[in-house]
Amino acid sequence: MTSRSLLRAAGIAARSLFVQASWNFERMQNLGYFLMVEPSVRRRESAGAGDGARMRARNLGLFNTHPYFAPLVAGTVSAEEEAGSAPEVVEGLRRSLMCSLAGIGDGLFWAHLRPLTLLIALPAALLGEPWAPLLALATYNVPHLGVRFLGAALGLSRGRRILGFLQARMLTSSSPVLAVGIVLLAGFAAGLLATMPAWGLPALGAVPAPLAGAGAFAVLVLLAGLGLRPHRIVGALSLLAVLGAAVLLVGAP
Amino acid sequence: MGGGALATALLVGVISLDEVAFGQLLLSQPLVGGALVGWWAGDPVGGLAAGAFFQCLCLGEIRAGSSVPPDTTYAGLVGAAAFVSLGSVAQWNTMALLGLLAVGFLPVAGAARLLEIRVCRANALWTRAAERLVAAGRPRCAQAAALGGLVLFFLRGVLPAAVVLGALALWGQAALARLAPAAPVFDLLARLLPPAGLASLAVQRRSVWRPAFLAAGLAAGLFAGGVVR
Numbered sequence: 001m002t003s004r005s006l007l008r009a010a011g012i013a014a015r016s017l018f019v020q021a022s023w024n025f026e027r028m029q030n031l032g033y034f035l036m037v038e039p040s041v042r043r044r045e046s047a048g049a050g051d052g053a054r055m056r057a058r059n060l061g062l063f064n065t066h067p068y069f070a071p072l073v074a075g076t077v078s079a080e081e082e083a084g085s086a087p088e089v090v091e092g093l094r095r096s097l098m099c100s101l102a103g104i105g106d107g108l109f110w111a112h113l114r115p116l117t118l119l120i121a122l123p124a125a126l127l128g129e130p131w132a133p134l135l136a137l138a139t140y141n142v143p144h145l146g147v148r149f150l151g152a153a154l155g156l157s158r159g160r161r162i163l164g165f166l167q168a169r170m171l172t173s174s175s176p177v178l179a180v181g182i183v184l185l186a187g188f189a190a191g192l193l194a195t196m197p198a199w200g201l202p203a204l205g206a207v208p209a210p211l212a213g214a215g216a217f218a219v220l221v222l223l224a225g226l227g228l229r230p231h232r233i234v235g236a237l238s239l240l241a242v243l244g245a246a247v248l249l250v251g252a253p
Numbered sequence: 254m255g256g257g258a259l260a261t262a263l264l265v266g267v268i269s270l271d272e273v274a275f276g277q278l279l280l281s282q283p284l285v286g287g288a289l290v291g292w293w294a295g296d297p298v299g300g301l302a303a304g305a306f307f308q309c310l311c312l313g314e315i316r317a318g319s320s321v322p323p324d325t326t327y328a329g330l331v332g333a334a335a336f337v338s339l340g341s342v343a344q345w346n347t348m349a350l351l352g353l354l355a356v357g358f359l360p361v362a363g364a365a366r367l368l369e370i371r372v373c374r375a376n377a378l379w380t381r382a383a384e385r386l387v388a389a390g391r392p393r394c395a396q397a398a399a400l401g402g403l404v405l406f407f408l409r410g411v412l413p414a415a416v417v418l419g420a421l422a423l424w425g426q427a428a429l430a431r432l433a434p435a436a437p438v439f440d441l442l443a444r445l446l447p448p449a450g451l452a453s454l455a456v457q458r459r460s461v462w463r464p465a466f467l468a469a470g471l472a473a474g475l476f477a478g479g480v481v482r
Contacts, residue, residue: 017275017276018274018275018399018400018403020273020274020275020277021274021275021399021400021402021403021406022274022376022379022380022399022400022401022402022403023273023274023373023376023402024373024374024375024376024377024379024380024402025373025374025377026377026380027377027380030380031376031379031380031383031398031399031400031402032399034383034395034396034399035396035399035400038392038396041392042392052392053387053388053390056387056392056395057384057387057388060380060383060384060387067277068277114279114282115312115313115454117279118279118282118284118308118312119312121284122284122305122308122309125284125288125301125302125304125305125308126302126305128298128301128302130288130297130298130301132284132288132301132305133284133285133288133289133301133304136279136282136284136285137278137279137280137285140278140279141278141279144277144278179458180458182454182455182458183455183458183462186312186451186452186454186455187451187455189309189451190447190448190451190452190455193309193444193447193448193451194448198347198348199348199444199447200444201441201444201445213444213448216444216445216448217448217452220445220448220449220452221452221455221456223449223452225456227456228453229313229314229322229453230310230311230312230313230314230325230449230450230453230454231314231322231323231325231359231362233449233450233453234310234325234355234358234359234446234449234450235359237442237445237446237449238355238356238358238359238442238446240442241352241356241438241439241441241442242356244435244438245432245435245438245439246435248434248435248437248438249432249434249435
């Protein structure tokens with residue numbers, strides 16, 4: 001790739017940061033997609049390669065994919081349109097890419113990478129280390145921004161050949177390694193919470209504080225094993241706390 | 254409403270843009286956003302602690318596809334901001350305050366998600382505007398219209414935070430004084446919620462969650478034994 005095309009890729013990646021700026025139920029990320037491909041449309045319009053208004057109107061159609069993979073789709077479509085591919089071919093390519101990458105991105109980033117990087121920083125945050133947020137930001141955004149930029153660059157350079165490239169790499173929405181990492185880090189953080197005096201349960205009679213905390217954790221894991229969503233567990237425990245508080249307040253002098 | 258509370262609410266509004274409208278750079282997660290708000294308010298340690306607390310509560314929520322749970326990420330950010338704005342309160346230790354704020358976690362999360370749905374419906378007007386501008390041969394203005402949703406998402410981030418922080422600024426101290434006898438209950442709640450949230454996150458990985466027991470036991474043993482302090 002030339003430095004010019006790398007700059008173009010960086011431009012698409014930068015514009016992709018706004019891909020959900022005006023997310024709407026009707027056409028979802030259409031306005032963000034319009035922003036990403038607008039430089040390519042201007043280029044073709046100034047070269048006399050097409051009707052700008054018609055191209056722009058087409059680019060305001062439905063678009064929805066994982067935001068980190070949006071530059072890959074935009075780069076691929078831009079490359080194909082600049083190569084003179086038929087509009088229906090380009091549209092088919094756009095739809096197939098955006099649908100397949102949406103599920104992969106949700107699983108890979110939202111379900112795995114994001115909780116994993118937050119869990120990496122969580123123990124440091126619980127210990128009061130001021131660099132903990134920076135650790136989370138760095139470990140997450142290096143791969144995140146890399147995916148945006150490389151996706152745009154690969155899409156621009158390969159066009160429709162990106163399909164074969166992606167299939168050869170067998171992108172998947174889940175990873176057993178990441179899943180185990182999440183579970184182990186979550187357990188470590190919970191154990192930390194259970195045994196730190198600032199965060200854990202106090203001693204309960206003859207039961208020392210760390211064991212009280214570990215026991216509470218075990219009970220909570222068993223409850224969580226019922227499959228309740230986190231916000232339902234928070235709601236149930238909060239409701240119990242409110243009831244307990246009400247009893248205390250009624251009985252208070 | 255105090256100027257400090259309004260400024261904090263505006264900051265929360267800016268940070269919350271990262272959740273959907275701009276970047277998704279992890280800034281809106283309570284662990285990072287709470288630290289930012291704490292630094293802004295002059296209490297970086299408190300902001301980080303509150304952020305870590307609320308982060309444990311929302312790690313297990315995954316918004317993917319058509320699943321739209323309550324916006325616990327935003328609620329955690331507001332919770333951290335509320336903790337920082339309260340400062341130190343007589344008869345309430347850190348954990349008791351966090352526990353009390355956690356009770357408001359779900360209502361704020363639910364309200365935030367409802368507002369977000371309204372914003373996403375309203376954002377269709379930017380598509381109409383962009384289409385008109387494109388047809389009129391004004392593509393640069395159409396690009397500006399494409400960013401119009403940032404304003405609505407920002408307002409959606411500011412409004413619940415302003416309500417919560419404003420209420421705390423006006424009535425927070427008096428309410429806390431009245432609720433002081435119940436502080437131990439909220440202290441206990443705050444000590445149970447984070448492990449519960451983390452356990453829920455682990456159990457979602459149904460085939461591999463049992464190692465969490467081993468990791469937790471090992472960590473507990475290490476710290477109880479004084480290997481790590």
